[in-house]
Amino acid sequence: MGTGTGRMASVLRGACMVGTMVLLAACTRHGHEGYARYRTNCGICHHGGEGMKGEIPPVSGRVDKIASTPEGKQYLMHVLLNGLNGPLQIDGVRYNFSMPPFRAHLSDEEIASILTYLATRGDTRPAPVFRAADVAAERAHPMTTTMVAEERRRLDAIHPLP
Template sequence: MGIGTGRMASVLRGGCMLATVALLAACTRHGQEGYARYRTNCGICHHGGEGMKGEIPPVSGRVDRIAATPEGKQYLMHVLLNGLNGPLQIDGVRYNFSMPPFRAHLSDAEIASILSYLATRGDTRPVPVFTPEEVAAERAHPLTTTMVAEERRRLDAIHPLP
């Protein structure tokens, strides 16, 4: 029994190590690519993800929670592709801002990497992952910033957004 138990423990340890390596590789990929693209395209306004109270909404700790539903994932892709105009109410704070669309400036892979990176900055497990194919499907249906704001209001009524 001792030999079988030792062998089983060894197999389990090996499986856990492989899973950990795979998870770290995914986080590193999203972390490096996504962070670089976030910093270049989004960080100037959203800063380190905390935004500016009353001016620019925070994204850290929110993207993962919004992306927990299929409708939330779709909404987040719409925000990056099409932009968003305020006013918005987030955690009791009113924001009245205008986020530009990145449809013409970022590829599907770049948008997916930014959103996947931001999803790693929250507590949701498993971490939501965005794919270039998902972004391409949403890119095929352009929206106005007003339509994205309406989508947010409808989604917030169904699944309150953080």
């Protein structure tokens, strides 16, 4: 290998390392923000994501699966924006709860970061990503908690939700 080729390889390795560090920093920052927002807004009820059997539905390992379709992503944004009332049946367990809307408390970016964080907690790779612009589009169409529950029932009939 010539001197020029060795230098070129060294420069490319350095550029790759810098690029990788920038990407990891961005992912960590976004993941950290999503986790922090989840913890302060959702973790009070959903705890670490496992919920409380029969009381509060789990979210870990479910959001990524629900978000695997455009309709599922839309539904999840509706849940955070508008809230949701039970009863729900999840993995054979009945939940009868009331989740408040976060429309007035969280920005589009905050909701997107929470949902993206939760999507990374499942097995789907690459994990679905939520964008603030998509949340803003859904925010423009308010729904009642009853409407969101009905949306879930319709989606569940088409392709069962976890």
